[in-house]
Amino acid sequence: MGFETSVVVAIFLIAFLFLGGTYYNGWAASQDNLQTAKEDNNALMLEKTHTSISIGEINYTGSNTSYTITVDVTNTGSRVLDWEQIDVLVDGELTDYNTSADTHTWSPEESVTFTMDNLNGSDWHRIKFVTENGIGDYATYHIN
Template sequence: MGFSYVVAVAVLLSSSLIFFGVIYSDYVHADTELNSAQQGFNTHSYDLENSRVNVTGYYVRPSGTSYNVTVNLTNTGSVGLNMGLSNLLINGTVANFTYSGQYLFPLASGNITFRQSAGEYSVEIVFNTGYEKYLEVKV
C-alpha cells in the first residue's frame, strides 16, 4: 500500500512537471511572436507617419493612340520609399507604371510614368509604407 502511494505521487509530480514545461514553452513562444508583431507594427507606424511626398507637376506626351503621363514626385518625408513595392490606381483600378529609380530617398526627386488614353483621371499612388497621394490628371 505504501509503494503504490509513492508511485502515484511520482507519476503525478513528473506529469505536472511535463505539463508546466509545455505550458511555459508555449508561453515563451507566444510572447516572442507578440513582441515580433509589435515591433513590426511600430516600424510600419513610424514609416507611415514619416512618409510625405509632394507632386511637383505632371506632363503628357503623345505616344501613338495613347499618351504617356509622367508625374514628378519629391519625397519630403524622412523615410525612403521603395517604388517597386508601390501601386498606382487610376480611377480605382490598378495600373502598370514605370519609375525613375527603385527608391525615392528623403529629399530626392523622381517620377513615375504610365500610359493612358485621353480624358480626366483620378490617380492615386500608394507607397510601400501605406502613404497615399492623390491627384487629378487631364490628358
C-alpha cells in the same frame, strides 16, 4: 495501502511537472513571437511616420483615345524610398510607369517624374501613388 498512495502521488507529480514544463515552453515561445511581432509593428509604424509623398504637376499629351501623362511626385518625408517599389493606380487599376530617375533611391525633397503611356478615356481621372509601406497620395486630372 500506504505504498500505493505514494506511487500514485509520485506519478501525478511527475505528470504535473512534465505537463507544466511543456506548457511553459509553449508559453515562452509564444511570448517571444509576440515580442518580435510588436517590434516589427513598431518599426513599420516608425517608417510610416517618416514617409510622405506629394503629387505635383500632372501633364498629358495625346487625345482621349490614347494619351500619356507625366506626373511630378516629391518625396516629402524624411526616409529614402525606392521608386521601383512604388505602385501607381490610374482609376483604380495598377499601371506600368517609367521614371526620370537614374538610380533606385529617392531621397527626401527629391522629385521624380513618372510617365504612364497608353492610357485612355476622357473626363476626370484619379491617380494614386503608393509607397512600399502603404503611404500614398492621390490627385485628379482631366482629359479633354
